[in-house]
Amino acid sequence: MRVLVTGGAGFLGRWAVKALLDRGDEVTVLDDLSNGSEANLAEFPGRVRLVRGDVTDPAAVVDASRCHIDTARLELIGRMRSPGGYIRTRDAFEIRRLDFAEWQAAQAKR
Numbered sequence: 001m002r003v004l005v006t007g008g009a010g011f012l013g014r015w016a017v018k019a020l021l022d023r024g025d026e027v028t029v030l031d032d033l034s035n036g037s038e039a040n041l042a043e044f045p046g047r048v049r050l051v052r053g054d055v056t057d058p059a060a061v062v063d064a065s066r067c068h069i070d071t072a073r074l075e076l077i078g079r080m081r082s083p084g085g086y087i088r089t090r091d092a093f094e095i096r097r098l099d100f101a102e103w104q105a106a107q108a109k110r
């Protein structure tokens with residue numbers, strides 16, 4: 001399966017990416033590195049595509065989603081920067097299918 005891991009350069013991301021690669025998945029990570037690090041993915045040279053960008057930036061999402069139509073997306077972002085500081089988005093990660101219509105809409109806006 002092709003999996004897009006948002007926040008995949010974070011603490012849990014390293015373990016999630018490792019588990020996905022170990023089971024043979026193709027992995028792309030979308031992370032702005034605000035609280036993560038490329039070092040967390042250093043043990044997977046050439047096996048993970050890292051797109052550095054914000055999940056709220058449509059261009060970054062489209063870039064990261066390229067080649068990932070009909071795949072799963074694993075969300076590992078628990079808090080996000082906002083003008084007032086950080087806002088909490090969720091207390092646990094979630095996994096869901098990528099919505100193809102959503103991807104197409106983002107593509108059309110490019």
Ligand SMILES: NC(=O)c1ccc[n+]([C@@H]2O[C@H](COP(=O)([O-])OP(=O)(O)OC[C@H]3O[C@@H](n4cnc5c(N)ncnc54)[C@H](O)[C@@H]3O)[C@@H](O)[C@H]2O)c1
Pocket residue numbers: 006007008009010011012013030031032033034035036037053054055056076077078079080081090091092093
């Ligand atoms: N670490 C734990 O023990 C634990 C336990 C239970 C639940 N969780 C939940 O799991 C999730 C991940 O936890 P973690 O410890 O790996 O956190 P983390 O901060 O290490 O990882 C989150 C990643 O998201 C990235 N990120 C943040 N905002 C972003 C944005 N706007 N665009 C792109 N990337 C962005 C950060 O750079 C970071 O790499 C969170 O939702 C957390 O609440 C964690």
